[in-house]
Amino acid sequence: MISTVPRFDRSLVKKYDRSGPRYTSYPTALQFSPAADPAELLDDCRNTPGPLSVYVHLPFCESLCWFCACTTVITLDQGKADAYLDRLEREIDLMDPHLPSDRSLAQLHLGGGSPSFLSAPQIARLGRILGASFTPAPEPEFSAELDPRTLNEEKVDVLRSIGFTRASFGVQDVNPEVQLAIHRVQPDAMNRKVLAWVRGAGFESVNIDLVYGLPKQTTATFANTLDAALDYAPDRIALFSYAHVPWVAPAQKIVERSVLPSAEEKLDLLEMAVERLTGAGYVFIGMDHFAKADDPLAIAAANGTLHRNFQGYSTRGDLNLSAFGMSSISQSARAYRQNQKDLRDYSDAVDNGRLPVARGYRLTPRDELRRTVIMELMCRFRLDLDKAGADHGVDVREEFAAARKNLTPMEEDGLVEWDGNTLAVTPPGRFIIRNIAMAFDTYARPAENRHARTI
Numbered sequence: 001m002i003s004t005v006p007r008f009d010r011s012l013v014k015k016y017d018r019s020g021p022r023y024t025s026y027p028t029a030l031q032f033s034p035a036a037d038p039a040e041l042l043d044d045c046r047n048t049p050g051p052l053s054v055y056v057h058l059p060f061c062e063s064l065c066w067f068c069a070c071t072t073v074i075t076l077d078q079g080k081a082d083a084y085l086d087r088l089e090r091e092i093d094l095m096d097p098h099l100p101s102d103r104s105l106a107q108l109h110l111g112g113g114s115p116s117f118l119s120a121p122q123i124a125r126l127g128r129i130l131g132a133s134f135t136p137a138p139e140p141e142f143s144a145e146l147d148p149r150t151l152n153e154e155k156v157d158v159l160r161s162i163g164f165t166r167a168s169f170g171v172q173d174v175n176p177e178v179q180l181a182i183h184r185v186q187p188d189a190m191n192r193k194v195l196a197w198v199r200g201a202g203f204e205s206v207n208i209d210l211v212y213g214l215p216k217q218t219t220a221t222f223a224n225t226l227d228a229a230l231d232y233a234p235d236r237i238a239l240f241s242y243a244h245v246p247w248v249a250p251a252q253k254i255v256e257r258s259v260l261p262s263a264e265e266k267l268d269l270l271e272m273a274v275e276r277l278t279g280a281g282y283v284f285i286g287m288d289h290f291a292k293a294d295d296p297l298a299i300a301a302a303n304g305t306l307h308r309n310f311q312g313y314s315t316r317g318d319l320n321l322s323a324f325g326m327s328s329i330s331q332s333a334r335a336y337r338q339n340q341k342d343l344r345d346y347s348d349a350v351d352n353g354r355l356p357v358a359r360g361y362r363l364t365p366r367d368e369l370r371r372t373v374i375m376e377l378m379c380r381f382r383l384d385l386d387k388a389g390a391d392h393g394v395d396v397r398e399e400f401a402a403a404r405k406n407l408t409p410m411e412e413d414g415l416v417e418w419d420g421n422t423l424a425v426t427p428p429g430r431f432i433i434r435n436i437a438m439a440f441d442t443y444a445r446p447a448e449n450r451h452a453r454t455i
């Protein structure tokens with residue numbers, strides 16, 4: 001029986017560090033095509049039973065953080081959010097005939113951008129728009145990504161009155177020099193203040209995001225950031241590697257003016273963070289995520305009931321994910337669809353009474369099998385190929401002969417073990433899980449520099 005406690009093996013992490021997808025979907029968004037038939041994608045949504053997980057993309061931010069690769073609209077004009085809410089309301093109306101009959105809302109997530117860019121009355125209006133179309137399921141999970149720099153107590157209270165109980169804060173790093181180098185000044189005292197607000201308002205769960213590999217970071221500065229993060233006592237911590245992809249996010253070219261940590265220094269930061277977080281009792285969930293041992297995510301990971309979707313790891317699976325707003329991605333049983341990424345294109349479509357679907361993907365039966373396989377690995381670190389093959393009516397020996405061959409070096413390095421047709425990821429293998437998953441990805445072309453490096 002393989003231990004379930006992850007073990008960070010620096011030399012192996014370094015050996016297998018290469019670009020790879022994060023597998024919030026399979027196939028990944030790189031396969032989405034404008035040629036996909038929107039009618040077919042929408043049919044799949046209607047035929048996927050509820051309840052629903054709704055995602056709303058709120059793209060506005062007051063200033064651009066130079067490390068950011070999200071789809072954002074930088075503005076100080078609050079009126080833009082009013083016009084955007086008009087369009088969200090219209091988009092939800094346009095989507096109505098394509099939704100399944102069960103409109104109960106099991107999950108709601110506000111992402112961006114910065115949802116806290118919205119004023120308190122705008123957040124209240126968003127709550128009314130959503131409330132008019134969806135009915136909360138029993139014990140719904142409402143979460144929002146919040147920027148401490150634009151949050152205030154009134155906004156926290158409005159979010160809570162709508163039913164939000166989960167808050168996620170981007171902290172990244174508390175060192176003032178690092179913050180200047182990434183154009184995101186957010187003092188430690190501000191973080192503590194907003195945490196007191198959300199906890200005081202009755203939010204049940206707090207996540208904070210940290211980023212390693214940022215300019216000016218050293219092990220000494222990042223040790224202080226980890227101290228602060230642990231002192232904030234969040235329920236969950238996401239520890240992201242800074243993804244330097246200036247071909248996707250041109251502002252990252254500004255980051256290059258500062259000295260970025262070397263690959264070795266990044267490994268130092270990661271190794272230290274893993275030691276500190278697990279030493280403080282946080283459980284490594286997989287792919288950058290840590291949670292307190294009594295957090296539902298950690299319990300789901302231990303029980304083998306963890307799921308993964310566009311928002312990362314989740315305790316709830318098989319939901320029809322309906323996403324609204326520019327660039328948002330929806331997922332139904334056998335299809336993905338993505339909205340227009342540009343605000344003008346999104347607005348034009350909605351203003352003309354069209355759903356703003358820009359591209360999508362209809363899964364083939366083979367994709368469905370490989371999605372099962374990859375999500376099993378990402379969420380459970382274990383894979384019963386015979387069961388997956390039986391569930392999908394496929395001879396796995398033939399289908400995955402190449403994958404087995406690709407995994408041979410990792411098997412020799414003790415990162416995975418085969419027992420017949422069952423694959424187990426060993427404790428050091430857990431830190432390179434996406435590289436292991438790539439062996440089963442028909443579309444992965446590692447030579448191409450289209451993804452960020454895994455570390």
Ligand code: SF4
Nearest residue numbers: 061064065068070113
């Ligand atoms: S990191 Fe967050 S707040 Fe900063 S620009 Fe990106 S989305 Fe906006």
